[in-house]
Amino acid sequence: MASKTLQRLMDVAPRGQPLDPEMLRDCGISAQQTTYLVNAGWLQRLSKGAYLLTGDTPTRDGILAYLSRRIPGLHVGGRTALDWQGVRHNVSFRERVVLWADRPYVMPDWVGEHMPYTLQTTRLFDANLPAGTGLSPLPNRDPSLVVAEPERALLELASDVGKRRAKGQSLEEAMSIAASLRNLRPKVLDTLLSHCTRVKVVKLVRDLGEASGFAWGKDLQRHVDRLGAGRRWTSSRKDGPRFTLKA
Known part of the structure; x- marks a missing residue:
């Protein structure tokens, strides 16, 4: 019985992806059998509710697939989403994966x-804004890995500008990235900006669009006016770079 249970698990378990109790049940492995496999050394327990075949190593995509089952609204966003879709700027070794979630x-x-x-x-x-707008899986990748489309990723990138120095996005890098976004879809960007409630994000996307010189960057002032014309936005974080966005 134990050998059949183990063989069934090895046949169906995705490599590099941690397994939660629901996935184990889908593989026909009960809680009692899970405990047996851990004690026998066939499964390793990473943390509560996370297991991995012994000898296997969690991969980036496997980790994201596991997390997507547990975190509402999880998706790859901002700079990472753009990088995965071919927009690269100063990519470092072991780049931090930028994740967004509902809570x-x-x-x-x-x-x-x-x-x-x-x-x-x-x-x-x-x-x-309908749930999932501007989010989709990438071709030839796990469909559970949802990634921000370039237009939404740009807004997320703008949101990250000026935050904690060690992890935030610099304004200079955001400008360089925006200068590479020739093919943004104006209608998609317009929809997202029409529902955006963050003054900083809308103003910064406007400024990045104007500086890019591309078609998508034209006529964005109306979104700023919607949130309150004549209001300047100034970064006030003590631990981050200070900058001001015009009204």
Whole structure:
């Protein structure tokens, strides 16, 4: 019985992806059998509710697939989403994966050990924007790995500008990245900006668009006016660079 259970698990378990209890049940492994496999050394327990075949190592995509089952609204966003879609700027070794989610989540330690990351939970849009707008899986990748499309990733990138110096996005780098976004879709960007509630994000996207000289960067002032014409925005963080966005 034990050998059949183990063989069934090895046949169906995705390599590099931590397994939660629901996935184990889908593989026909009960809680009692899970405990047996851990005690027998066939499964390793990474943390509560996370298991891995002994000898296997969590991969980036495997970790993200596991987390997507546990964190509402999780997606790859901002600079990482743009990088994965071919827009690269100063990519460093073991780049931090920029994650966005609907609410905070306490990551187990093993996630950071295998995948440097940041998790952002700022709400950028009003409740009228349909869920999943500007999010989609990438071709030839796990469909559970949802990634921000370039237009949404730009707004997330703008949101990150000026935050904590060690993990935030610099204004100079954001400008360089925006200068590479020739093919943004104006209608998609317009929809996202129409529902964006963050003054800083809307103003910064306007400025990045104007500086880029591309078609998508034209006529964005109306989105700023919607949130309140004549209001300047100034970064006030003591631990980050200070900058001001015009009215």
